[in-house]
Ligand SMILES: NC(=O)C1=CN([C@@H]2O[C@H](COP(=O)(O)OP(=O)(O)OC[C@H]3O[C@@H](n4cnc5c(N)ncnc54)[C@H](OP(=O)(O)O)[C@@H]3O)[C@@H](O)[C@H]2O)C=CC1
């Protein structure tokens with residue numbers, strides 16, 4: 022199989038990836054600024070004849086989590102192991118009911134970097150969804166932690182703006198939101214201060230009230246401060262009698278070397294089964310449906326080959342700008358922010374052979390084969406760019422470098438398009 026192109030751009034990016042079938046199977050990933058598209062991510066598949074796409078899958082964003090690996094399962098761990106996945110309320114209630122320690126135990130969730138974009142857009146809404154669905158334990162506390170000064174009330178106000186009742190049952194949603202917000206608190210501190218984390222520990226203990234207490238730290242911060250935060254959290258704020266786990270967001274380093282160094286550094290403070298790595302794209306409906314479509318659909322399964330597919334395009338676009346995220350984004354750029362992880366995962370899922378089973382390990386093995394079989398990218402095939410200011414419909418949109426958090430002379434790419442095969 023040959024894949025031809027990758028391209029992507031941030032901000033407002035639109036990514037596209039395509040695979041050419043026949044002898045020239047290819048992928049193209051791209052992203053473009055302020056492109057008006059009906060959805061965030063699309064996959065286009067083109068048949069060998071020059072016809073239009075045979076189908077398009079779209080998805081407009083979902084709260085998503087994919088946690089791996091799963092730690093060993095004591096009754097308590099089993100029920101909390103799914104902490105950030107949204108399952109049906111029946112499933113959640115059954116799980117909660119099966120936890121014999123439920124009454125005596127508690128979970129404290131600390132969102133490190135709570136003032137940021139991901140926390141606002143995804144983590145707090147996801148936690149609320151879990152609460153609404155009965156998937157959080159009876160006793161739990163959520164702490165936001167970041168350097169910004171905020172009171173509990175200010176955090177609640179910030180969080181309340183992004184909570185939605187997106188789940189079928191809408192009754193009592195307002196009431197549930199109020200209950201949820203009352204369980205949210207804020208502690209301001211530096212990411213590299215053991216002392217500040219020790220203060221957090223004290224506050225957590227007050228809420229935990231002497232119960233068996235497990236602690237989850239969600240690192241919603243730029244990766245260059247992961248280690249500082251993990252060191253301080255594990256030194257000064259680990260659970261004394263329950264589990265302590267850390268969720269790490271992508272990107273896991275800037276390159277292979279720094280990724281290995283990051284893992285090594287994390288392991289100074291945590292065991293592998295305490296570290297949960299997330300690529301939220303894997304939990305999106307579009308992506309989950311891809312596996313179902315490919316392997317459980319009798320019509321598509323036999324057609325999913327280079328004999329019948331000439332070209333596939335993965336398009337990712339966003340119609341908003343950096344919006345204060347330059348502190349993180351400008352150090353990473355669109356390739357590391359989106360392409361190396363989310364889009365590459367989609368490409369691998371799309372192009373892999375049928376796995377032996379749908380177990381994580383078997384799927385991973387097939388993905389690895391796809392990545393190994395890809396030709397090295399050629400610099401001359403790659404297009405990069407950065408979005409500029411423009412006016413549309415009487416509204417002027419700022420350029421990437423107009424953002425206060427972005428250096429005025431930044432050359433960080435926000436757009437990228439590349440073929441791969
Ligand atoms: N935004 C998204 O949709 C997604 C983001 N991610 C990942 O999540 C992590 C956080 O992303 P996001 O919330 O967008 O990032 P932000 O840039 O919003 O950063 C989060 C918080 O970290 C603190 N921070 C930012 N820059 C620095 C810095 N240079 N030094 C110290 N602290 C800093 C700020 O809090 P304060 O100043 O108050 O301390 C900020 O509110 C990143 O690893 C990102 O790759 C992953 C998937 C999606």
Ligand SMILES: O=C1O[C@H](COP(=O)(O)O)[C@@H](O)[C@H](O)[C@H]1O
Pocket residue numbers: 061082083301339358359
């Ligand atoms: O990982 C990231 O993803 C978001 C886009 O995710 P979505 O679920 O909102 O479509 C992107 O905005 C952000 O830059 C990036 O870090």
